[in-house]
Amino acid sequence: MSDILIAPGHGGPMNGIVTELQRLLATEHGQRTAAEIQSVGFNLDHAITESIREPAPPNEWAQPIEYILGWLSWDALVDEGWQPVAVAGHSLGEFLSLAVSGAFSWSDGLHLVRQCGADMDQQARDRPSAMSAILGLTASEAQEVCSSVLSNDEGCLQIANINDQKQIVVSGDVHLVNALENRLATSDVARAIRLNILGAAHSQLHRKSRLLNQAIRTTFLAEPSLPVYLSTSPDPVRTSTQALDSIAGILVRQVHWPRTLDRVVADYPDFKFRLAYPDRALSKFLARRTQRRSHSRQLQGPSPQLTNGGSA
Structure with a gap:
């Protein structure tokens, strides 16, 4: 069995994320990490306060909180002696x-995440935008609705995330996201849920983002020690050049999680996943994928056996 570490994206309500973070920070290991965070000039207390103050908190503070939680959780796994054969994000x-x-180092990662969040916040201030989860439609069906809503409008409305077969996230100008949600309000087969996220990640609205790319230029990138499977890339990252390209395009490129999992399964047919920290939505996606994989194997039956006198 191949152990794969899964790093979640936005983990849902920040209150739960902060509670889990504070639990880990109270440990001896967490206290050491908190001191290291302070030494690189990140105000963790302020970030926590800002992350729970509003339903849609500033990404500049909320995203580093999730990154720190993930890193603390990973460090705890390392202390237990657990090591994956690959990671997926x-x-x-x-x-x-x-x-x-x-x-890159965990501290450089913290800086990159903060600049990524700051880019999202700036984009939301410059051009009101939003993200909405569409439940019950396939990617092609969701694309048809987006195209219909756009019609003669020259704004932005596009599929940002393909998370599961019928769990799609759209990003775009807020008036177009509003229009899409209104259209689906009368649907018998689909519904839209506004995400508590400022801005429109994984969309063309970020093609001119600057802060993250400025931060990348001062970050030392090394060869990954493990294959890295990313939701915005069809192929695993194995070199520093690929890592650089992935980070530079993260705010613009579409998330395609089923494609990522397909590639993981192709490379590690018997993989066993472990989430870096609790994420209910991602856990459901992974559980459904595991169930489908088990069902497929049952339908295929046992593998043919080779004998000295025959062939498969």
């Missing part, structure tokens, strides 16, 4: 997965 979790692989 979903959306924001791509930063954690690359840090775990050694592509």
